[in-house]
Amino acid sequence: xxxxxxxxxxxxxxxxxxxxxxxxxxxxxxxxxxxxxxxxxxxxxxxxxxxxxxxxxxxxxxxxxxxxxxxxxxxxxxxxxxxxxxxxxxxxxxxxxxxxxxxxxxxxxxxxxxxxxxxxxxxxxxxxxxxxxxxxxxxxxxxxxxxxxxxxxxxxxxxxxxxxxxxxxxx
Amino acid sequence: xxxxxxxxxxxxxxxxxxxxxxxxxxxxxxxxxxxxxxxxxxxxxxxxxxxxxxxxxxxxxxxxxxxxxxxxxxxxxxxxxxxxxxxxxxxxxxxxxxxxxxxxxxxxxxxxxxxxxxxxxxxxxxxxxxxxxxxxxxxxxxxxxxxxxxxxxxxxxxxxxxxxxxxxxxxxxxxxxxxxxxxxxxxxxxxxxxxxxxxxxxxxxxxxxxxxxxxxxxxxxxxxxxxxxxxxxxxxxxxxxxxxxxxxxxxxxxxxxxxxxxxxxxxxxxxxxxxxxxxxxxxxxxxxxxxxxxxxxxxxxxxxxxxxxxxxxxxxxxxxxxxxxxxxxxxxxxxxxxxxxxxxxxxxxxxxxxxxxxxxxxxxxxxxxxxxxxxxxxxxxxxxxxxxxxxxxxxxxxxxxxxxxxxxxxxxxxxxxxxxxxxxxxxxxxxxxxxxxxxxxxxxxxxxxxxxxxxxxxxxxxxxxxxxxxxxxxxxxxxxxxxxxxxxxxxxxxxxxxxxxxxxxxxxxxxxxxxxxxxxxxxxxxxxxxxxxxxxxxxxxxxxxxxxxxxxxxxxxxxxxxxxxxxxxxx
Ligand SMILES: Cc1ncc(C[n+]2csc(CCOP(=O)(O)OP(=O)(O)O)c2C)c(N)n1
Ligand SMILES: [Mg+2]
Numbered sequence: 001x002x003x004x005x006x007x008x009x010x011x012x013x014x015x016x017x018x019x020x021x022x023x024x025x026x027x028x029x030x031x032x033x034x035x036x037x038x039x040x041x042x043x044x045x046x047x048x049x050x051x052x053x054x055x056x057x058x059x060x061x062x063x064x065x066x067x068x069x070x071x072x073x074x075x076x077x078x079x080x081x082x083x084x085x086x087x088x089x090x091x092x093x094x095x096x097x098x099x100x101x102x103x104x105x106x107x108x109x110x111x112x113x114x115x116x117x118x119x120x121x122x123x124x125x126x127x128x129x130x131x132x133x134x135x136x137x138x139x140x141x142x143x144x145x146x147x148x149x150x151x152x153x154x155x156x157x158x159x160x161x162x163x164x165x166x167x168x169x170x171x
Numbered sequence: 172x173x174x175x176x177x178x179x180x181x182x183x184x185x186x187x188x189x190x191x192x193x194x195x196x197x198x199x200x201x202x203x204x205x206x207x208x209x210x211x212x213x214x215x216x217x218x219x220x221x222x223x224x225x226x227x228x229x230x231x232x233x234x235x236x237x238x239x240x241x242x243x244x245x246x247x248x249x250x251x252x253x254x255x256x257x258x259x260x261x262x263x264x265x266x267x268x269x270x271x272x273x274x275x276x277x278x279x280x281x282x283x284x285x286x287x288x289x290x291x292x293x294x295x296x297x298x299x300x301x302x303x304x305x306x307x308x309x310x311x312x313x314x315x316x317x318x319x320x321x322x323x324x325x326x327x328x329x330x331x332x333x334x335x336x337x338x339x340x341x342x343x344x345x346x347x348x349x350x351x352x353x354x355x356x357x358x359x360x361x362x363x364x365x366x367x368x369x370x371x372x373x374x375x376x377x378x379x380x381x382x383x384x385x386x387x388x389x390x391x392x393x394x395x396x397x398x399x400x401x402x403x404x405x406x407x408x409x410x411x412x413x414x415x416x417x418x419x420x421x422x423x424x425x426x427x428x429x430x431x432x433x434x435x436x437x438x439x440x441x442x443x444x445x446x447x448x449x450x451x452x453x454x455x456x457x458x459x460x461x462x463x464x465x466x467x468x469x470x471x472x473x474x475x476x477x478x479x480x481x482x483x484x485x486x487x488x489x490x491x492x493x494x495x496x497x498x499x500x501x502x503x504x505x506x507x508x509x510x511x512x513x514x515x516x517x518x519x520x521x522x523x524x525x526x527x528x529x530x531x532x533x534x535x536x537x538x539x540x541x542x543x544x545x546x547x548x549x550x551x552x553x554x555x556x557x558x559x560x561x562x563x564x565x566x567x568x569x570x571x572x573x574x575x576x577x578x579x580x581x582x583x584x585x586x587x588x589x590x591x592x593x594x595x596x597x598x599x600x601x602x603x604x605x606x607x608x609x610x611x612x613x614x615x616x617x618x619x620x621x622x623x624x625x626x627x628x629x630x631x632x633x634x635x636x637x638x639x640x641x642x643x644x645x646x647x648x649x650x651x652x653x654x655x656x657x658x659x660x661x662x663x664x665x666x667x668x669x670x671x672x673x674x675x676x677x678x679x680x681x682x683x684x685x686x687x688x689x690x691x692x693x694x695x696x697x698x699x700x701x702x703x704x705x706x707x708x709x710x711x712x713x714x715x716x717x718x719x720x721x722x723x724x725x726x727x728x729x730x731x732x733x734x735x736x737x738x739x740x741x742x
Contacts, residue, residue: 018354019353019354022303023291023292023295023301023303026292026295027295030295030296034296067481068478068482071477071478071480071482072478074477074478075476075477075478076354077299077300077320077352077354077355078354079354080353080354
């Protein structure tokens with residue numbers, strides 16, 4: 001791992017509860033951008049209360065800067081909570097849709113692998129097959145690696161979804 | 172509140188009246204006309220400035236001098252982009268402002284319509300918060316929130332962008348007090364265990380120092396600070412913005428620490444075994460090289476803004492609270508300390524390393540500042556611009572009063588000092604207000620001379636004219652082999668004639684022998700604004716100086732003989 005003055009560069013998983021208003025996303029991304037922190041994935045969805053949204057963010061950078069980012073996020077008037085969930089035992093899921101090049105010769109191989117990853121076939125043509133796959137980020141990374149040699153035509157991932165276990169609130 | 176339907180613009184004025192706003196600074200334009208129309212029937216006084224930057228710095232000076240929120244009205248597009256520097260300045264220095272921008276009609280948003288600038292989007296990084304009002308019925312709530320946000324917790328500027336159709340629409344009356352800010356938290360009481368920890372650290376320290384920042388002044392905690400310092404006999408350094416939070420003439424006062432701070436403040440910090448920052452944020456101009464900062468000292472940090480804790484300096488004990496209640500609580504549990512030896516040491520430092528300048532020879536800026544401070548008996552409100560004159564003013568202007576020293580610290584905005592003085596004079600008509608400015612910065616906002624004249628404000632501009640962008644020249648001369656580049660202010664006008672052409676009184680000081688006479692005359696002149704053009708020595712540099720990024724122990728007391736390495740820190 002690359003080490004910088006402020007500690008080790010790593011991926012951080014954050015969970016936020018924010019006001020559901022225009023401009024909130026920019027304010028949040030500015031907090032990261034100003035400090036040279038890259039956002040790897042970002043999920044925004046309405047919460048049970050339509051006045052608020054839930055955000056799950058995965059971002060890469062050093063931990064001291066992350067501490068400052070969290071404080072700055074919490075300082076934003078439109079952010080109710082921002083929490084670092086990295087390394088915590090919480091439910092993490094991601095979903096991807098993968099379109100593979102698929103000629104009749106390799107179809108059986110591909111479908112076998114797909115079964116091993118519990119993929120759902122969502123579309124099929126004579127030259128392609130499209131799967132939906134869900135699970136932990138690591139599982140999706142592995143599937144990606146295994147499918148790669150067959151020729152991935154397109155892929156889209158939701159980014160990490162987070163949920164605290166039991167009765168605890170996530171954000 | 173009235174029950175009759177009001178237009179959006181009238182609703183804005185209504186909330187301002189509830190907030191007891193007396194003055195609005197600004198410049199109108201097409202998309203702001205409804206706002207200005209609503210002003211006609213209101214008792215709020217409008218100060219028309221010559222540039223929007225002037226308006227926002229005036230509102231800033233008004234706010235810093237009074238503690239009240241400064242209000243600005245500007246139009247859309249360029250009117251609004253012209254306030255960005257002022258928003259940045261106020262945001263860096265925690266100044267409460269509400270800036271209302273006219274905007275294109277809602278249907279034209281995003282259409283590149285005439286004078287349509289995405290000002291709320293542009294403002295995000297330089298404001299405490301900003302609003303774009305699209306629904307007229309949100310106006311009452313948003314305006315109330317804007318004022319509440321601006322002047323609560325850690326204060327700051329709030330921008331409100333209001334499309335012309337929204338300010339013209341009729342709005343439903345709405346009861347006051349209906350705020351909706353679920354994500355905004357102001358720290359309540361200080362944590363008792365943190366206070367006890369701080370108290371025990373303070374009592375045990377043999378060589379403690381307090382760094383008092385503007386938070387002390389914003390919070391109105393001067394008495395509590397004085398009590399604490401006197402009770403435990405702790406010397407107090409005041410930051411550039413904290414000046415006036417602790418009396419400059421007090422024996423325990425160390426003056427300003429940091430890059431151009433007093434030698435005794437820096438030496439005390441370098442030797443201390445405990446440093447407590449109150450409402451101060453360990454600014455890089457004070458800390459310099461973090462690894463060399465107060466290495467032997469325990470650190471206590473009291474701040475209302477949680478994001479300041481551990482941002483620059485890791486605190487051994489942190490108290491997230493407003494300075495006044497935190498100090499009150501601390502004072503309640505503090506017993507005694509023994510700093511007798513330390514105080515003697517501080518007295519020796521003050522004696523051995525006083526602030527000084529050569530009085531003989533050509534006219535020195537420091538001498539002029541020293542004298543105006545003396546002749547005004549340290550009772551004037553002093554604003555400064557940015558540069559050498561600012562640092563000399565910080566060194567030689569002494570004040571024992573809060574809100575009597577206004578300077579752009581975090582942003583270092585040239586052009587701030589003079590309009591801020593206009594704002595301060597409006598806030599405090601009872602006071603002598605002196606703007607200490609350089610020939611460079613003054614020219615960035617001098618068009619406001621017309622505003623001061625029209626408003627009949629007896630502000631005094633003390634122009635320390637060295638014909639240079641002096642502070643930059645100093646860096647080039649010290650660290651860049653004196654290769655002067657872009658610092659010669661050739662083409663300066665005759666400032667006395669310029670003043671006269673604006674209806675001002677102009678004075679000139681050419682020699683040290685003139686200083687007292689001319690300053691006395693200028694201070695006695697109260698019929699209107701006046702300018703004193705002091706033609707000071709051009710090549711004097713500001714000392715002490717800690718090169719950017721160096722440690723407190725690397726302080727230079729005077730011009731070094733040998734060539735210096737280029738500084739490693741930022742400007
Ligand atoms: C708006 C702005 N532009 C540039 C600077 C960089 N700067 C800092 S001090 C300074 C020189 C100021 O010259 P002057 O106003 O004559 O004051 P002096 O240093 O000569 O006292 C400059 C250019 C700044 N602080 N603000
Ligand atoms: Mg100059």
